[in-house]
Amino acid sequence: MLIFAQQVINGLMAGSAYSLLGLGFTLIFGILNVINIAHPEVFMVGAFLGWMLVTYANANLLVAIVGATIGASIVGVLIERIAIRPVRSALVLSPFISTAGVSIFLQQGAARVFSPEPQPYPPSMATVFHDVGGLQFSTMQVISLAVGAALMIGLKLFVDRTWLGRAIRATAMDRETASLMGVNVNTVVALTLVIASALAAVAGVLVSVAYNSTWAFMGITYGLKGMAVMVVGGVGSLEGAMAAGLILGVAEALTVGYISSSYRDGIAFIILTFILLLRPSGLFGQRERQR
Amino acid sequence: MISAYWLEILTMAGIMSIAALGLYAIKATGQLSAGHAAFMGLGGYASGVVTGKLGLPFFLSFVVAVALVLVVATAFAYMTSRLRFFYQAVGTLAFGETLVLVMYNVPYFGGASGLQPIPLQTTFTLVYVILGLSIYFFIRFEHSRLGQAFRCVWEDDTVAASMGIDVTKTRILSFTMGSAFAALAGVLYAHFLGIIEPKDLDFLRSLTLLIFVAFGGLETHWGALFGTYVLTLLPEVARFSVYDRYTIYGALIVVTMVFRPKGLLTRKPLGAPDGPIARVGMPLLRVLAAVLPVGRRAAKAKARAERP
Numbered sequence: 001m002l003i004f005a006q007q008v009i010n011g012l013m014a015g016s017a018y019s020l021l022g023l024g025f026t027l028i029f030g031i032l033n034v035i036n037i038a039h040p041e042v043f044m045v046g047a048f049l050g051w052m053l054v055t056y057a058n059a060n061l062l063v064a065i066v067g068a069t070i071g072a073s074i075v076g077v078l079i080e081r082i083a084i085r086p087v088r089s090a091l092v093l094s095p096f097i098s099t100a101g102v103s104i105f106l107q108q109g110a111a112r113v114f115s116p117e118p119q120p121y122p123p124s125m126a127t128v129f130h131d132v133g134g135l136q137f138s139t140m141q142v143i144s145l146a147v148g149a150a151l152m153i154g155l156k157l158f159v160d161r162t163w164l165g166r167a168i169r170a171t172a173m174d175r176e177t178a179s180l181m182g183v184n185v186n187t188v189v190a191l192t193l194v195i196a197s198a199l200a201a202v203a204g205v206l207v208s209v210a211y212n213s214t215w216a217f218m219g220i221t222y223g224l225k226g227m228a229v230m231v232v233g234g235v236g237s238l239e240g241a242m243a244a245g246l247i248l249g250v251a252e253a254l255t256v257g258y259i260s261s262s263y264r265d266g267i268a269f270i271i272l273t274f275i276l277l278l279r280p281s282g283l284f285g286q287r288e289r290q291r
Numbered sequence: 292m293i294s295a296y297w298l299e300i301l302t303m304a305g306i307m308s309i310a311a312l313g314l315y316a317i318k319a320t321g322q323l324s325a326g327h328a329a330f331m332g333l334g335g336y337a338s339g340v341v342t343g344k345l346g347l348p349f350f351l352s353f354v355v356a357v358a359l360v361l362v363v364a365t366a367f368a369y370m371t372s373r374l375r376f377f378y379q380a381v382g383t384l385a386f387g388e389t390l391v392l393v394m395y396n397v398p399y400f401g402g403a404s405g406l407q408p409i410p411l412q413t414t415f416t417l418v419y420v421i422l423g424l425s426i427y428f429f430i431r432f433e434h435s436r437l438g439q440a441f442r443c444v445w446e447d448d449t450v451a452a453s454m455g456i457d458v459t460k461t462r463i464l465s466f467t468m469g470s471a472f473a474a475l476a477g478v479l480y481a482h483f484l485g486i487i488e489p490k491d492l493d494f495l496r497s498l499t500l501l502i503f504v505a506f507g508g509l510e511t512h513w514g515a516l517f518g519t520y521v522l523t524l525l526p527e528v529a530r531f532s533v534y535d536r537y538t539i540y541g542a543l544i545v546v547t548m549v550f551r552p553k554g555l556l557t558r559k560p561l562g563a564p565d566g567p568i569a570r571v572g573m574p575l576l577r578v579l580a581a582v583l584p585v586g587r588r589a590a591k592a593k594a595r596a597e598r599p
Contacts, residue, residue, distance in 0.1 A: 035377055037498075086549045092376050093323060097505040098548035100498055105541030112534035224388065224494060231381050266392030272385040277370060280378055 002134050007257040008250055013141040013210070015249020016148025020203035021222055022229030022241035023155065024196035030172040030236040031192045034088060034095040038079050038102035039200060040223025046072035046201025047208040047218060048110060055122055061143070061209065068201040075106075076197025077190050103219070110216035118213035125209055140210040147206065151199060152242045158195075159238060168192060172236065221265060228268040232275045234282025244283060247271075298415055300527055305418040306479045308519040311503045312425050313472025315515040318504060319438075320465040321445040325380040326387030327473055327500050332492030333390065334360050334474030335481035336406055342482070343409040344399075349482065357474045364470035368463040384494055394489040405488030406481075413483035421475060429512040441465055506547055508556030517556055550578065 021043060028036045049071040050064035059067065083102045087094040127138040159165035170178040171188045179185045207222070208214040229248055233240025248268055255267050275282060293301070314327045324330075337359045338352035371382045394400050401407060432438045440461050443451040448458045481487040490496070507518020525543075526536050547555065 029377075035380070083545050083549070087552045091509060091553060093318070093501070093505055093509060094548050094552040096323075096380070097502055098545050098552075100502060101541045101544030101548060103541070105538055105545065108534045108537035108541060112532075112538055116534070220495070224384070227381060228385070231378070235377075260396075262396055263392065266389060266395075269385040269388040269392070272381065273389060276374065276378065276382045276385065280374060 003257055004254075006135055007253040009135065009137055009141065011250030011253030012246055013137075013144050013249070014252065015246040016145055016152075017203040017207045017222065017245075018225050018229050018248050019152060019242045019245025020148060020199040021226030022233060022245050023152070023238060024200045025226050025230040026233070026236055026238065026241045027168075027192050027196045029230065031168065031189055032080070032084060032088065032095075034084055034099075035227070036079070036084065037096060037099040037223070038083065038106065039076075039099075039196065040219030040226060041103050041106040042072050042076050042079070042197045043200040043204040043207075043222060043226075044110060044216065044219040045075050045106060045204070046197075047204035047214045048114065048216075049201070050205035051119060051121065051208060051214040054125060055119075058124075061125070061205075065147075065202055065205050068205045069198045072197045072201030072204070073194040076193040076200075080189060080193045107216055107219065114214075114216060116216060118215040118218075121209060121212050121214070125212070127210065127212070138210070140206070144206045144210060147202060151202060152238075155195065155199070156238055156242075164188075164191065225268045228272040232271055232282055234284040237282065237284040240282055240284030300524070302413070302415045302418050302483060304520055304523040305415075305422045306413075306476050306483060307500070307503065307523060308516050309418075309422055309425055309479070310473050310476035311500055311507075311515040311519045312429060312512055313469040313476065314500050314504050315429075315469070315512050316441075316472060317466050317469035318509060319441040319445060320462050321376075321448070322462060322466060323376055323380045323501075324383045324466070324469070325494060325497050325501065326383030326385075326390075327469070328494075328496035329383075329387030329390045329492045330360055330364060330470040331473040331477035331480065331500075332394075332487060332489075332496075333363060334477030335487040335491065336394065336400060336477075337474075338478040339406040339409045339481045339487050340400075342412070343406065349410070349412045352482075353475070353478050356478045357471050360470050360474035360477075361467055364467045365463065368466035372459050372463055384497075387492055387494060387497055391489045391492045394492065403489065405486045405491075407486040409481050409485050409487065411482060411485045413479045418479055418483075421479065425472065425475075426512070426516070433512070437461075437464075502544055505554055506544060508554035510553060510558040511556060514554050514556040518554065521555075 021040065024039050024042075025036065028034065028039060046068040050068040053059040053064040053067045054061075057063075079099065079102055083098040084095050087098050127140045129136055129138050159168055167178070167183045167188050168191065170181065170183055171185055171192075175185055178188075203222075204218075208218070225248065229241055229244045232248070233242070233244035248271065251267050251271065252264050255261075255263050310327065310331050313330075314324060317324045317327070334356040337356040341347050341352035341355045342349055367386060371379060374382050395403055440451070440456045443454065443456060444458055444461050444465075451461070452458050477487075480491070503518040503522055504515045505518070506522055507516065508514020522540070526540060529536055529539065531539070551557070
């Protein structure tokens with residue numbers, strides 16, 4: 001029982017990062033109808049910005065997160081301007097490939113500028129472990145979970161309750177009609193990219209601090225899982241992405257705890273396969289029109 | 292005579308272009324496979340077992356690998372035939388990553404260190420004979436009834452259905468056909484390197500193949516070939532450090548997609564002027580017009596004048 005509780009705690013913590021990434025994918029797909037392969041690289045860029053702030057400017061965690069968020073948002077908006085907007089109207093495959101190009105560019109660029117090896121944080125960021133009734137958890141785990149939960153609830157309230165959120169939902173439903181109703185679609189797109197990139201950057205900093213490694217290629221596995229989370233949750237569904245990310249995190253942790261750690265990275269795709277075969281619209285998604 | 296180094300690179304490019312041709316066949320009906328490398332790797336593993344583990348002759352491994360991939364791809368395409376574009380991409384991605392997981396965890400296939408040793412049987416000549424036959428196949432196929440049906444399904448599946456084409460069956464057929472080419476490439480690949488590893492099957496490899504096809508041109512099989520050769524040979528010609536090289540590679544793909552979203556080689560639109568000037572000169576003029584400030588200012592002025 002103790003092991004189970006421990007694994008659930010570990011899983012929720014890892015899962016909040018998947019949720020944040022999956023939310024970004026879902027938001028971008030909802031607005032642009034494009035899968036942004038470069039989104040995980042925004043996560044990586046955020047992690048590196050946080051790492052630079054901590055290492056070179058001796059910043060604390062909060063400053064690192066805020067700095068990473070601002071920087072990554074700019075990168076996210078630039079990606080949309082450069083690699084998505086000009087090719088959006090072309091074939092379905094074109095934005096897929098152009099963002100893949102951006103992804104390669106950013107990965108290799110980061111490996112070139114920093115180092116292809118994972119970078120550790122200075123010892124000031126070392127994680128402290130607490131022991132409550134036999135359960136081990138670190139400060140970072142608590143922070144990740146709290147920040148993740150706060151961001152998800154905040155995002156949900158923002159999208160549901162504010163007029164900017166309504167503009168986002170309207171654009172996601174129908175771009176042309178929203179534009180006819182006076183929604184400035186370009187602003188909404190930029191706003192969505194800022195939100196998605198900010199979520200990714202926060203996840204990036206939290207993950208890199210928690211595992212004490214910032215890596216040029218860290219976006220790859222997280223990105224694939226983020227995509228899986230988006231589909232499992234139901235494309236376009238915010239609650240779906242949140243729930244699916246946490247479920248995936250817990251499922252992975254339980255796999256590590258009870259089966260074998262070598263199956264950890266595959267569990268996402270096994271869940272994904274079943275969801276696609278049994279319920280292609282995802283856990284929370286509405287039945288989609290055929291695209 | 293070409294050096295051994297270039298011979299090796301050209302052989303690899305030939306193998307990759309067979310796989311890229313297969314991906315083009317899948318794309319020809321408007322489908323998107325993000326797990327093409329998984330089918331290639333499946334063929335590689337199957338052939339590796341046949342020659343490396345069981346010690347059977349090389350040609351038999353082609354038969355076994357292609358047959359296995361045909362069965363698996365047909366079953367997969369049948370099961371996922373309801374999924375379109377993006378969902379299909381994610382479905383194929385999930386298939387590929389699951390297969391990677393299987394290969395990592397089954398000791399018989401060598402786990403993380405890969406299936407080895409596989410006898411080195413692939414030669415330059417063999418690769419280019421198979422590639423030549425494949426190109427011939429695609430040239431003939433394009434004008435066949437089935438090839439026309441593929442194209443019609445891609446352009447508009449409603450129209451295709453109304454003309455009596457069984458859209459679902461055509462899609463499944465194109466997926467299977469493309470995967471069979473991937474299996475061929477996989478056999479050659481495994482017997483060229485003497486080893487096949489789980490990471491040869493993963494999403495990054497599939498994405499590389501997709502990039503080859505999209506970069507060269509989505510509309511013809513020549514595009515797949517052209518893209519593979521340009522993007523395989525370019526990093527070898529451009530002598531920078533590894534990371535510089537691939538940073539440029541990434542930027543090049545973005546620029547190409549922005550200026551030519553359908554890839555470098557495209558089909559001539561119906562009724563468009565033909566001949567070398569029209570095929571090469573017009574795109575060049577268009578690029579010049581986009582880059583030079585003169586044309587842009589004129590276009591802006593024109594747009595301003597037309598505004599009510």
